[in-house]
Structure formats: structure tokens, C-alpha cells
Amino acid sequence: MNITLCGIRLQNPTILASGILGVTKESIDRLGKKGAGAVTLKSLCHEERKGNPNPTMFAYPGGFLNGVGLPGQGIESACTEFERLDDLSIPVIGSIFGYTLEQFGSVAKKMSSLKPAMIEVDISCPHMDYGQVYDADPALAAKVTKEVKRNVGKIPVSIKLSPKIYDIKAMAKAVEEAGADAITAINAYPGMVIDLETCRPLLASKIGGISGPALKPIAVKCVYEIYETVKIPIIGTGGVTSGKDAIEMIMAGATAVGIGTAVYYHGDEVFLKICEEMESWMKEHKISSLDAIRGCAHQQQKK
């Protein structure tokens, strides 16, 4: 089940998605022990952020909605807390964001000093006003990619894309051409749930990001389209809660699968659960390696 992603060896293709639990060294080690292939840190920017008031998350029938508002201790404080990330039990992906191009660059530079295995660039949080619309403008996304790449040396960079655009292929192409080493697809999709008794949106931020099972068909479609467009690997993220979901994502073209909301549904045992289910499915279908099925949904279309 081990895979290689941008030269990084992962014991299995499951990667904890950003925003869930990846806040401390000990939480990363805990998830490593529980079987995660890699862990993505909660996104950090240049400043300390409290995020939105509560309620910031809940699960409704079919999915999960969160409007946490990117809380975080800020990159400086994280540098003090983590010191380094390459001495942990599993590969760590540092997630960053900024309000301006310069901030993306400077936060990326500081993040690179922690020696993460990879840096993920969040240009697509659905409940955050970045100041500029990085998530729907291929030219701006390319500029961010170049600015981050210029600041991180040899550390591979993955750009996290939003599903809320008409042409995700153009975004994928733009960031690949700008030097991105991978694409994380996708971020949560904007949504709202209203409480009938109080006649008001349940989230304090009103709008949040939909994740979990409700997001999966959108994520599979985006991964499928991106795979057709670019040569760089894709971390397929969105609604993967079972081994079959993960296989589906790999058939669409993902190299690795992001796991986020599934931690809510199944606890941190979810990585082992998904890997066991994947192995069991592969055994049943006499598939010896994930390479044999990666992107196979496309080949079948061509027949």
C-alpha cells in the first residue's frame, strides 16, 4: 500500500487533510501511530487568528459543515512550537495561506525552515476572505504558486484548489505551469444550514464549507478532470470515508487520498480502517498495486 508522492515515501496513501487535529507535534505522532500515511497541518498564516465564534462546525444528515475561519497560532509561534517537522514518525505537510502574494511567499519561507515533507498552499478556504480571489483566477493562482516556489527551495509544493469554479482544468493547468509539484483537490464547497426553530443559520459565520459524503461526487469529478489535464500528482480530498471511496478517488486519478471529515465519523482509527478496506477490495478484485488502477476510469472511457 505504500506510495511515493513527489519523492516522499508514504506507508499508505491516506493523508490527514488540513483543518483536523494537525495542531501539535503530539497530535501528528498520535495519527502516525494510528496509521495515517502523512499528516497535513492546520493552515497557518503570518498572524495569530482566533477564527470565527462558535458554533463553527456540526454534522447534518449527509455531510459536515464548518466555518472555523482558519484559526491558528501564526507561523512565528508555530516555528517555536514545532522547531522542526522532519523528526516526526510520518511525513508532515505544512499548510499555509496569506492575504497578499508577499505573505504567501514569506509564510512559505518560514514554513520551509521547519523542514516539512511538502508545503500545501490553501488558496481556497470557503469561509475566509483573502482580500483577493485566488481560488477562481488561474493567473493569480499561478502567481501565488511561483511566489511560494521561489521561497521554499526543494520542498515540493501542492496547491489546494476550490471546487466552486466553472473550469477547474484551467486552474490546474495554470498552477502546474507555474511550477506546482502536486495538486490537492478539493477544498470544501460553500454551504449553509438554517435552524428552523431560531430562523437563523446554525454557523456563527453563516456560510461554511461542506465536507464529508455530500462532497464526494464533486471531489471525484474534480480529480477526474484534473487528471485529464495535468501530469503532476493529485491528492484526492473530499468525502473519502471508506476504502471503496479511496479506491474510487484513485480510479479518478488520485495518487494519495486526503482524509478529513471521516475522522469525525470513525475517529482516528479511520486510517487503518480505510487501508484495510482498500486491501480487502484489492484482494477481492485481484489487484496487486494501486498503480494498476490509478486513473483507470479514464482508460475505460477511451475504449
Next chain:
Amino acid sequence: METNCSCKTDVPRVMTIHRILEEGKGQCSFFFKSFLNGSNKPPQPGQFVMVWLPGVDEKPMAISYSTDNEFAFTAQSVGPFTQALTRLKRGDRLGIRGPYGKGFTIKNPACVVAGGVGIASVATLIDQLQDPLIIYGTRSKAQLIYLQRYKKQEMLITTDDGSHGKKGFTTDVLVEVLSSNKTIKMIYTCGPEIMMKKVVALCMQYMIPCEASLERYMSCGFGVCGKCMVNDKITCIDGPVFSGKVLSTLSEFGATARLKSGRKVSLAEHHKV
């Protein structure tokens, strides 16, 4: 092997406040006439609910009363959220999620050491124990609550200023109890973390098992936001009740906590915000 995970939900259920009991100055218990989770299974002592006051905030509150047909939590007016809570009237509505977390295990004969509003977290535990010895301390007489509720229990009270009971700390009384009473088989505690750290240390010294309920900032209550991490433990799902054995291995217990942003600070700084 596969479960239909999308059926699992955690949405605040808007409930009407059935009655409000003024426990003390600025301290109120809010009662709801219902089972918590729609089932007839009562919550475990030590579990908590997430309480949503629309337009204000949502925070974890310990379940302080639990009977066959109602439950309550007790709030002390401190910050903006609890101040807004204590202005509510009977008939007002709140959103409730839960119950969450792992509670206390029941073992007798027991001693319960409670500090300040921490008594709310051990209140339903006291209801289930067989004649526990209660050591209860507050800053002064004005903060003492539940005295009528536990009038049949043996209660040793301390106040920092000596305005009621013995002047001093609960841990001073606990030392006396532990050195003279050989029958206690379990110690439970909830209150200021500095106090709980001392209680755990004393229990280790006297080789008596103990359990303590931790308080941390929480956004979700169900183990995903990571804000309530104490070393490698996720307070909202691994706790909030931990054994003394586990707590004595956690370097952050009694030392540090995390702010809403996730930044680690000293306990003193954590309590300022």
C-alpha cells in the same frame, strides 16, 4: 464492515428552558425537560453538552443534574457567554448538542474534591456515589452552591478567606483525610487545574486511584478541531475525565493550555481570556 456514516449527525437541538434555579449569586442552573439524546439512556456523570446561545457563542458545559425526565447545566456568570446565559428566562431557548466525552467510573467508598464551579462537573457523580465524603472549596462564602442539595452528605468546606468552613485550601483538608482515613478507595476531583494537579500528586503519594475532569477550550466537542489537546490526548473525546495515572504522565497537565487560536500558553494566561 461498512457503516452508513452519513447518518451520524451532531446538530444543536433547540430546547426550551423549563426552569431556572438560582444556585447562588450569579450562578444559575438551567433545566430542560427531556432526555438529552432522545433515548432513555441517562448521561454518564462527568459528561458535558455543547450549549449554543444563538448570536452569542457555543461552549461546553458540564451536565450538573440528570434525572429520569430532565437534565441541567450550571453556569457561573464570568465572561460574555455566561453573563448572557444568566440573563435568560424560563421559556427562552438554547441549542444543545451532546452528551459528549468520557465520564467518571463509579467506585465506593469515595471522596470528591471540588473547587469553585468545578462542583458542577462532579454533581451527578455525587448523586450516584454511596455517601461520599465531599471536600468543597471556594474563594469565599458567596461562591458556595449546592449546600442544600447535599445537606445529607458529609461535606468539609474550605474558603480562601475563611468566611465559611475552614480557612485554606481543599488540598490541606485532603491531606488530613488521606493520612487518617484508610477506607477511601477512590478520589474524584474537578476545579482549578493547579488544585487538581495537587490532588493527583497526593493520590499518587498515598497510592489511591483518582479521576479528574479537565477543562479546555473546545470548538467541536467531538474530537476533530484539536483545540483541546493536552499532550497527545484529545480532551473532548479521550476525556474530559482522566485517571490520575494518565494525568501524571502528561507534562501539560497543570502547566499549559491552548488559546482559541491554538497557541500554547501558561494556565494563568489561559484563564485570563
